[in-house]
Amino acid sequence: MKSLKVDELSFYPAINEEKVQQLWSEVRSAFTHKIIVLDDDPTGVQTVHGVSVYTDWNEDTIERGFLEDNQLFFILTNSRAFTAAETEQVHRDIAERSEKIAQKLGAPYLIISRGDSTLRGHYPLETEVLRHTIEASSGVKVDGEVILPFFKEGGRLTVNNIHYVQQDETLVPAGETEFASDRTFGYQSSHLGEWVEEKTKGEFSKESVTYISLESIRNLEIDTIVEQLMQVRDFGKVVVNALEELDVKIFTTALILAIQKGKRFVFRTAATFTKVIGDISSRPLLTRDELISEEQEHGGLVIVGSHVQKTTDQLKELQTLSNLHFIEFDAHLVLDKEAFKEEITRVQNEAEQTVAKGITTVIYTKRKRLDLGEGMEEEELKLSVEISDAVTSIVRNFSIRPNFLIAKGGITSSDVGTKGLCVKRATVAGQIAPGIPVWKTGEESTFPYIPYVIFPGNVGAVTTLKDVVLTLENK
Known part of the structure; x- marks a missing residue:
């Protein structure tokens, strides 16, 4: 499939932003789910x-989320680190409890599976389980599933139903990137209809999929899009094209009407x-003064776990900073339990000092991924959980309060947050760089109210990790 140059997208009609905001204001104000x-x-x-x-999905926790003044709340499942069986159980539990609480409170709701790790993850399992559980619990049919992986901050755009990953000024079809070669969640298709067909x-x-075109979106054909959505049934798939956040807002206007x-x-x-659906405003990037209110004599702690090439390149760039200390954690020792235990102790002691x-101090796992060979994906996933548990134990048992904490990689940052920092509820402060969020940890945390930077493996330029560290380091 052919790559595109970014400037090839300029022929799409411009968006009438004022008209979009007017439509949005009229429709969104009545949406209270x-x-x-x-x-x-x-x-x-x-x-x-x-x-x-929230980092658990007990019934009380979900009810607390429903009772919040905020219309939207997150439950961190970390299901990309789960086996299929674990994922199925978790999603069934959440759907049953959500439906039960919604009925108790008389509150309509939506469930979003936020799973675009560049099209990787337990798909279609998670949304299928949600659908079947909701239908069984409520007696109401779920008409369809909306697939919308657009995320500009991560360079992920959908045009002509093809999902692209931006690399500099080139848009590469997602199926031709390193992410598609993921040993656990790999895929071949870049066309989202073909991806649905492949995954299901x-x-x-692909012929059964409903496609919401950029042309319809840009021409503000709200009635046409509503009619397309009204025709969806039997859990049919809806693929949404988008190049800008406003494209998503236009689609969501029609979605709410449907x-x-x-x-x-x-x-x-x-x-x-x-x-967009949560109607959350944009805000400027966070500054050091907003995150670190009082000077501490301690250094920060950076944990790098992701193995995608982008992370390795960002780590190399970070290593050009001479005032940081770097420790390689030999994760391959997981195959020798005693040696692995000694390695954990060595790394923690050195980092604390x-x-x-x-x-x-930057702790990074050995860059070469552990490869047990063909057909061993589940075993590799279990070993990766052991490695992640080891890394999080270092954070949990760390005797020094760091000035800040950065975790690089989706699964790594989840485990560091839940098992290392022991967070039960955090507040999202905002983003320190595009696509890179910061939590303020709760009072129950290992280090209460510390700024915790969650840095995805597949986001940012080569210099972004270094830039984030410099932002937090500069006094």
Whole structure:
């Protein structure tokens, strides 16, 4: 499939922003559904601020989310680190509890599966489980599933139904990137209809998919899009094209009108849709003064776990900073339990000593991925969980309070947040760089109220990790 140059997109009609905002104001004000976002790693808060993230899905927790003044809340499932069986159980539990609480409170709601790790994750399993559980619990049919992986901050655009990943000034079809070669969640298709057909093993053909075109969106054909959505049934798939956040807002205007006419959908989307449907405003990037209110003598702590090439390149660039201390954690020792235990102790002791001296310290896992060979994906996933548990134990048992904490990689940042920092509820402060969110941890955390930077593996330029560290380091 052919790559595109960014300037090839300029022939699409410009958006009448004033008209879009007028339509949005008219439609959105009447939309009062509670919005529950299930996040398969913590990066789904890449576009929002001032919202809660819960790290468990007990019935009391979900009810607390429903009772919040905020219309939208996140539940961090971290399901991309789960086996299929674990993922199925978690999503069934959440859907059953959400439906039970919604009925108890008389509150309509939407569930969004925020799972766009560049089209990777337990798809279609998660949304299928949500659909079947909601239907069984409520007796109401779920008409369709909206697929909207657009996320401009991560360079992910959809045009002509093809999902692209921006690399400098080139748009590369997603199926031809390194992300598509993921050993656990790999795929071949860049055309989202073909991707649906591939992932559902032909249950939903590309011809059966409803496509919301950029032409319809840019021409503000709201009635046409509503009519397309009204025709969706039997959990049919809806693919949405988008190049800008306003494209998502135009689609969502039509979506709300369809929902108000009785249609019911579940959603598999990236972070932009959660911001738009939640009607969350944009805000400037966070500054050091907003995140670190009092000077501490200790250094920061940076954990790098993701193995995608972008992360490795960003780590190399970070290593050009001479005032940081770097420790390689030999994760391959996981195959030798005693040696692995000794490695954990070595890394933690060294890091504590340097952070205590005021030196920001970077712990990074060995860059070569552990490869057990063909057919061993589940075993590799289990070992990766052991490695992640080891890394998070270092954070949990760290005897020095770092000035800040950065975790690089989706699964890494989830485990560091939940198992290392022991967060039960965090508040999203905003973003420190495009697509890179910051939590303020709760009072129950290992380090209460510390700024915790969640840095996805597949986001940012080569210099972005270094830039984030410099932002937090500069006094």
